[in-house]
Amino acid sequence: MVKAKLIELDKCTECRSCVTACQNQNKNEPHTIGRTKEEIKKAYEESNGADELSHEDWTVISQKDPRDPTRYYKKQCMHCDDPQCVKNCPAHAITKYDNGAVVVDPSKCEGVKLCIEACPFNIPKFDEHKHTVVKCRLCFERITQNPPLDPACVQACPSKAMMFGERDELLDYAKGKYRYIYGGGEGWNSSVIYASNVPIEEVGFTKAEIHGIPDLLRDITHPVGIAMLAGGAGLAALHAMKSRKEEVAKAESK
Numbered sequence: 001m002v003k004a005k006l007i008e009l010d011k012c013t014e015c016r017s018c019v020t021a022c023q024n025q026n027k028n029e030p031h032t033i034g035r036t037k038e039e040i041k042k043a044y045e046e047s048n049g050a051d052e053l054s055h056e057d058w059t060v061i062s063q064k065d066p067r068d069p070t071r072y073y074k075k076q077c078m079h080c081d082d083p084q085c086v087k088n089c090p091a092h093a094i095t096k097y098d099n100g101a102v103v104v105d106p107s108k109c110e111g112v113k114l115c116i117e118a119c120p121f122n123i124p125k126f127d128e129h130k131h132t133v134v135k136c137r138l139c140f141e142r143i144t145q146n147p148p149l150d151p152a153c154v155q156a157c158p159s160k161a162m163m164f165g166e167r168d169e170l171l172d173y174a175k176g177k178y179r180y181i182y183g184g185g186e187g188w189n190s191s192v193i194y195a196s197n198v199p200i201e202e203v204g205f206t207k208a209e210i211h212g213i214p215d216l217l218r219d220i221t222h223p224v225g226i227a228m229l230a231g232g233a234g235l236a237a238l239h240a241m242k243s244r245k246e247e248v249a250k251a252e253s254k
């Protein structure tokens with residue numbers, strides 16, 4: 001059965017417990033690697049108010065206008081049914097699972113970054129230290145363990161603004177309670193569903209442009225792209241590129 005996370009925007013108090021829970025769950029101890037004590041302190045203070053995703057912040061409270069405290073929403077990967085990130089990854093490093101989750105395998109990511117270009121919601125970010133694209137994993141390990149756990153952010157929300165469960169059931173619940181729904185088949189096919197009694201755009205959410213989403217991998221015409229399309233040989237070249245990148249990064253850090 002396809003699972004989903006329902007985010008009831010009207011219940012969210014902007015407390016950011018979900019942001020901290022996500023960082024803890026994914027061991028994204030924020031903003032420490034290779035930085036001075038002063039830089040860490042400054043970055044930590046900034047991270048409390050971070051309103052854009054980064055390699056350390058896989059979910060944030062995004063504010064449409066910092067001067068208007070009433071317009072915000074929890075931003076994260078939509079876990080699309082037809083994910084452009086998956087379609088555009090030449091290394092097959094991103095998988096769409098039957099339960100709905102779209103998950104990056106860091107050991108396969110070649111750092112090509114086409115997924116970043118292709119995502120209609122501007123979600124994936126590149127972690128320069130780990131040399132991989134990162135994004136919300138829908139807490140894949142938690143939701144597939146036996147017995148399953150809710151995603152960490154859902155569990156941490158003191159306002160119970162999120163629910164995780166069967167997508168159809170969550171959608172029925174949302175339709176009975178809210179005027180505006182986005183995701184889960186309403187306006188977008190995904191395993192994240194936003195529900196609100198004000199139009200979703202009014203809290204700052206930018207809906208995907210359904211038409212004209214690029215299939216970047218298909219459209220690549222430059223030599224590296226052709227190498228990618230050549231399959232094994234292309235991937236071998238990408239492996240070599242990645243190894244070279246890692247050598248350079250190691251040399252620079254010495």
Ligand code: SF4
Binds near residue numbers: 102119120121123124
């Ligand atoms: S929102 Fe972007 S990163 Fe997430 S599944 Fe969809 S295309 Fe991929």
Ligand code: SF4
Binds near residue numbers: 151153154
């Ligand atoms: S589902 Fe997990 S990875 Fe995704 S935002 Fe919530 S805590 Fe982070």
Ligand code: SF4
Binds near residue numbers: 016017157
């Ligand atoms: S923990 Fe819940 S109430 Fe707090 S910011 Fe996240 S979604 Fe909103």
